[in-house]
Amino acid sequence: MRILLKVLPLLALVALAQDRPSATTFLYAPSLEVNPATVLLSPGYTTLLELFAPVEEQFLGNANLVELKASGNLAVLFPKAKSGETDLILRAKGYTMLFRVRVVEQGGPRRYVIRAEQPDLPEPGPAGPRTSPASTTLVDRGLAVSASSELTADGLKVNLEVRSATIYPVSVPVSQAEATTREGKPIPFRVVGRDAVLMPLKGVTLQFLVPGQKEATLSIPLKVGNEELRLKVVGRAGSLTLALEGRQP
Numbered sequence: 001m002r003i004l005l006k007v008l009p010l011l012a013l014v015a016l017a018q019d020r021p022s023a024t025t026f027l028y029a030p031s032l033e034v035n036p037a038t039v040l041l042s043p044g045y046t047t048l049l050e051l052f053a054p055v056e057e058q059f060l061g062n063a064n065l066v067e068l069k070a071s072g073n074l075a076v077l078f079p080k081a082k083s084g085e086t087d088l089i090l091r092a093k094g095y096t097m098l099f100r101v102r103v104v105e106q107g108g109p110r111r112y113v114i115r116a117e118q119p120d121l122p123e124p125g126p127a128g129p130r131t132s133p134a135s136t137t138l139v140d141r142g143l144a145v146s147a148s149s150e151l152t153a154d155g156l157k158v159n160l161e162v163r164s165a166t167i168y169p170v171s172v173p174v175s176q177a178e179a180t181t182r183e184g185k186p187i188p189f190r191v192v193g194r195d196a197v198l199m200p201l202k203g204v205t206l207q208f209l210v211p212g213q214k215e216a217t218l219s220i221p222l223k224v225g226n227e228e229l230r231l232k233v234v235g236r237a238g239s240l241t242l243a244l245e246g247r248q249p
Helices: 002-018
Strands: 023-028 037-041 047-050 057-060 066-071 074-079 084-092 095-103 110-115 134-140 143-152 155-164 170-172 178-180 190-192 196-198 203-211 215-224 227-236 239-246
Touching: 037 047, 037 074, 037 110, 057 066, 066 084, 134 239, 143 227, 143 239, 155 170, 155 196, 155 215, 155 227, 196 203, 203 215
Parallel strands: 023 110, 037 095, 047 110
Antiparallel strands: 047 074, 057 084, 066 074, 084 095, 134 143, 143 155, 155 203, 170 196, 170 215, 178 215, 190 203, 215 227, 227 239
16 A cells, blocks of 8 residues: 555656656667766656666665656656756666756656667568668768668668767767657657767768658767767758757757
């Protein structure tokens, strides 16, 4: 009975958060053991972490900044201040997952779905209409990015190569990438490739598939030295554009 009384308020708060529009980010446990992911919170809203298995242990760096409640495979974070940053460690099913928790004033409810494994691309479907590949290149801020895209029977496929052209380490946390429609609505996608830290002149090759979509915007966080950036890839039939922006919280 005591356990039930503890769980019910948590589930009620989760349900309240899910009634509001929220941003969903997909993360993967193997990557989180090496590269901490940034989890954003905003005052007046909850942030939900939905794990692939029950939370076994949790460690929060600053309990005066953030309140953490965990039950089963759910963990809910509540900001206690308008701004600040701390760290969070969650253990589940043999994985030790690392997070940076950042409180920012602007935003709303957020949901982070953490999976045990990164999904593979689906098997090729029956032959269907294809478009001629589009390609482009971007050289900026110590990065050389080349990309190509094409519309296949399975959806929009984007091939991406990110290469370091700087003396600073370049972090490519592809597990934190997002895909959206033209209207900004999150949509599912698959990616072949893992998080990477590039040394000078080294590169990483990634392949994205957005099933059932003819166009999509991919947003990939990057870090060059201490500078946080976001690579925007806008792909559609016969067209592809790249843009490098300062990363917004």
